[in-house]
Amino acid sequence: MNIISQARIAIVFFISMTILCGLVYPSFITLIAQNMFSWQANGSIIESDGKKIGSILIGQNFTSQKYFWGRPSATLPFPYNAEASMGSNLAPSNPVLIEQVQERVKYLKLEDPKYRQTIPIDLVTSSASGLDPEITVRAAIMQLQRVATARKTDEKEIYDLIMQNTIGKKFWIFGLERINVLQLNLALDKISADKDSYE
């Protein structure tokens, strides 16, 4: 068994595996995914009036008073930059992290002065991907009054909307109870639009 013949086998073996595992396998999966789950395979994108307005899986940076806000995002150069996912990577002991959390707590208290309870932790800590599309139920409740005031809507109505949009734990065990911010905001817009047309 000489080394030249082994090297020849190595090259041909590598090329045939490149074709099988590197090209055929991903293409085969694409074929199946595109046919069976084409919405998911293309990014779970939702449209409104024929325009793509976002992916249900990727968070967006909501800043207006009339919308629910998502979690802080550490992506650069602007928050929720889906082209470059990133966490803050700040250690629990890093003074920068503590400063950031402090500022966020202060800001949230300023924006929702009527909310007397403690601040939900997910609204003051940045997510792993920087693209977390969800917030906890408590975080939504906290923003309830602000959104209701900005939209001149009944609080009860928005509260019901929050409850309708709550995603439970999977099999009652895995994950947390949470709310997709984009879906909730779209539902809000829909209610407001319905009202406008009614009036």
Add this chain to the structure above:
Amino acid sequence: MSHLDLLQLVIYLGIVLILVKPLGWYIAQIYSGKIWGRELLNNPIEKFFYKLCGIDPQQEMSWREYTTALLLLNLVSWLSIYVLFRIQAYLPLNPEAMPDVAQDLSFNSAASFASNTGWQAYGGETTLSYISQMLSITLQGFLSAATSMCVLMALIRGLVRRETTKLGNFWVDALRSIIYIFLPIAVVYAIALSQQGVIQNFNAYVQVNLIDPFMSTSGPNVEYTTQTLPMGPVASLVAIKQISSIGAGFFNTNSCHPFANPSSVSNLLEMIGLILIPAALCYTFGYLIKQRGHGWMLLSAILIIFIPCTYLTMLAEQMGNPVFDMLGTFQQSNFEGKDLRIGIIDSAIWSATTAASANGSVNCMMDSLMPQSNFLVLLLMHFGEVIFGGVGCGLYGLIFLDIIAVFIAGLMIGRTPEYLGKKIDPYEMKIISLVTLMFPLIILLLSAYACVTDIGRNSILNPGAHGLSEIIYAFTSVFYNNGSAFAGLNVNTTFYNITIGFTMLISRYWTVIAVLALAGSMARKRYVPASIASLSTHNLTFTVLLVCVIVFMGGLTFFPTLSLGPIVEFLSLWRSYAII
């Protein structure tokens, strides 16, 4: 911690343990060349590849020939990735027109993927074209994992066979690993993941119109009205990276990214993938050496270490950061660097598992873990990546420690040490010592160098004791071919790319050659039938001894550095809490 939280760990491990026996049995059959009474050699797919590549499947190899074939394949892999990254701008399937990758980064990444490490000094969605992702990570997921499996099988044959020099045919083993084991599991995984929402397409990045445009808060005043969503063949890559221990992600944030890990179900599936094959291999080992008790003994030694470490990680993350509490937040659980659909508990279980299993994919930001968790994940790696470990490499590492345990037991009771009926001679112990001594030598020397020079220190993000943890974690992770990172450390510098690149190559091939040499020398030995004087290796006493050997060999070697990193950080964090 509530009972429901604990139940997550129980269900997770339960599913894996149920699969151990059937999968382990299947893998054993594949490498024996016969399944349900049918010769695999007669399979037309196999025959086709043998003919295509000019392989003679009947010809068995000595350990030197086996090593040569293995190294040649890995050399071709390594060169191909380097060239691919350097010329990706000229290749098809590059809708975002990604430019060529820099020299040092290409070298580092080629070493990382060929050696089954999956260390990434770049962000995937901003650096690589689709063809580069497919022909580096996806392809090497199969090839590098097959390499590890082959090394393990050669070692097992060396232990089982008597008075021979032949260890099997490398090409046959590699082909069988890919087409019977990795490819079928990867296809099932990829389809399940794409159903959950992992993307799989070859489209260009998609621009969406925001319903709430916003102004930039820093820098020039810009209004952002759109968001650009990355696309690509992600499901096929995530599937193989989870089951093959390569762990390199499509995106910068790996499995934290909602397109790579969109739901609790996908998270559970990917988490099972981390240790599915490594756990099953314990049974395969027991089956092939015809002492199933020994396989179960190894698995229980693994679980004895794994379960408490994981439990404590869960506890640490749940208890969270004492500082948050003072700032007036509702909970103090450590939500920094974690996504909600995954949650605190599953992030903690995954982090411990990925550290233990040499996989290195992450679903939360490891750098933002609590210091107690930092300690535990570092410890799990320092045990030598044998607590499950990577596919193949975890188990051959564990067999090394198993032999050390037998050797120590032999010394204690004054008998010649025997392992599975083969005498252990000075030659074998020398090989094992050469491997185990490399660990502290390289990790500690390189970490020390990085700590005292500006080129090493300038990359640190987090100040104080945590900065030391970042550097230690980087070198430990690449040395054990894990590939996860404390990503605050900026490793895309020439210094880190080169040192880390060489570390991955040296540790991987040094160990592989040593294992094959050991296999060669064990295969030549005569079988000594078990007698009343033989040491029993599948009872509780020996399990405890093995656990002690794992803990002492790994834990004690690195304990001083751990006490300067995570332990100091832990103490200072709680001290600041007490004073304020």
